[in-house]
Amino acid sequence: MPANLSPEYKEAEHAYKRAREPRERLECLREMLRTIPKHKGTEHLQADIKSRIRELTDELAAPRKGGRSHASALRREGAAQVCLVGPPNSGKSTLHAVLTGSRSEAGPFPFTTQSPVPGMLPFEDIAFQLVDLPPVAAEHLAPELFGVLQSADAAWLVVDLADPATPEQVLAVRDELARRKIMLDERWPGERAVAPADAGVQDDDIFRVRLPTLLVANKSDLDPEPDEAKVLEELLGLRFPALCVSAKAGSGLGELAPFLARALGIVRVYTKLPGKAADRSRPFTLRAGDRVLDVARLVHADVAGSLKYARVWGSGEFDGQQVGPEHRVADGDVLELHSRCCGSKAVVPSYAGARRYSVFGKFPSRPDTTPRHSGMKVRH
Known part of the structure; x- marks a missing residue:
């Protein structure tokens, strides 16, 4: 029926x-x-x-x-939320601590990480939130693990290249997550063109989550084979993009953040006042294909509702070009937002402890709570 x-x-x-x-x-x-x-x-x-x-x-x-509840304790921050998943003793916690400076507990025994641990991975003028999750194993599954994954933007599948059991563990992690309707996906929004087989495909199950996944082959310093990650993927029939790293030796770590920015299609947009220089200290972070209207929504819902036009420096045909709300922004664009209220005055974002906006001194009654911003905490 x-x-x-x-x-x-x-x-x-x-x-x-x-x-x-x-x-x-x-x-x-x-x-x-x-x-x-x-x-x-x-x-x-x-x-x-x-x-x-x-x-x-x-x-x-x-x-x-x-x-506090698990959900309220893990507040989304940064340009994107990326979860570290993997089997026990894959080196997730050590990698997380090295990249973010967190106190994620690491040890030589399995299941050291018992609950999600957030940390920030800086990249140029933005940062990504990395969440170290408890290991995925059939004999022990932390209940909050799946709730975090359902709202994440991407995942790193962290494996131990030096462990002979890694192939079986990778398949076990993938299958265990799939049983909970969390699919590890090799496709990244900013990294690929849609293959013909993917074009127009719709997932009928609205609760099935597809997470863009990077295979992070850890402990590469202990494995003498430089192409071991490719061999592993060919053996298992996987097509994840892969990076070989060593959390202890530091090799390959510098490639992780640039990959995220590129593969997620991160777009940074800056704002300015008429006649003033752009504020380049804290960009608004969006995704490839987002519009001027989406920038306005990040400022405040009221701004989006009253947006008339914007002037753009960067992706326009010339600097200061007037564009409409549907204009697609590009990385590095500078925008000057103009509202229909108050005689089409320019909208001015303010960063005094919280992201707010003003129309020449007038502040909204409530702050913006949209999660996709560059990591500024919103004051309630």
């Missing part, structure tokens, strides 16, 4: 797919359940939605040290 989903439901589903914060996803799920047509053709989908609502509710309520 066809589902015949309503426009209201489709809008809520689209919002769910774009949502990253657990509370935002929960609200979208509740709206999906409210607007879904109630008939036999949607019974399974209703059951899936109710199940996911229960999971998110439990995740948000789960206590941990300090009295």
Whole structure:
């Protein structure tokens, strides 16, 4: 029986797919359940939605040290959130500590990491949030691991090149995650052209997550074979992009952040006042294909609603060209946003402790909470 989903439901589903914060996803799920047509053709989908609502509710309520829930303790920051997954003793925690300076606990015994540990990987004028997750193994699965992966932007599959059991472990990690509808995907949004077989393909399961994945072959200093990562992928039939690194020796680490910026299609946009130089200290971070309107949404929802036009330096035909809200921004663009209110005054982002905006001194009643920004914390 066809589902015949309503426009209201489709809008809520689209919002769910774009949502990253657990509370935002929960609200979208509740709206999906409210607007879904109630008939036999949607019974399974209703059951899936109710199940996911229960999971998110439990995740948000789960206590941990300090009295905070797991979801609230791991706040998204930076240009993107990247999760480190892998089998026990693959060197994830050591790699995380070296790259971010975190205190992620590492040890010679398995399951040292018991809960997600966030840290920031700097790259030029932005940073990526790296989350060290508990190891993936059938005999021990941390409950919060899957909630974090469902809202992540990408994953690093960290493996130990020197371990003979690595091939079996890689397949076990992939299959265990797939059972929870988390698919490790070799396709990255900024790195590939869509193959003919992929063109127009739609995933009917809205709860299946496809994470762009980089194979990080760790402990390369202990393996004498320079092409061991390629051999591993050929053996297992994998097509992940791969980088060989050594967390202890430091080799290959400098390639990780540039790969993320390129493969995720990170676009940095700066803002300016009329007649003033651009503020290049803290860019807004977007993705390839995003528009001027998306920049305005990062400033504040009210700015997006009243946006009239922008002047652009960079991707325009000439400096200061007037463009509309649908103009696609490019990395390094400088924007001067102009609003319909207050006589088309320029919108001025402010970074005094929180990302806000002003229209010549007038501040909004509420701060922006959009998660896809360059890592500034928002004051509530």
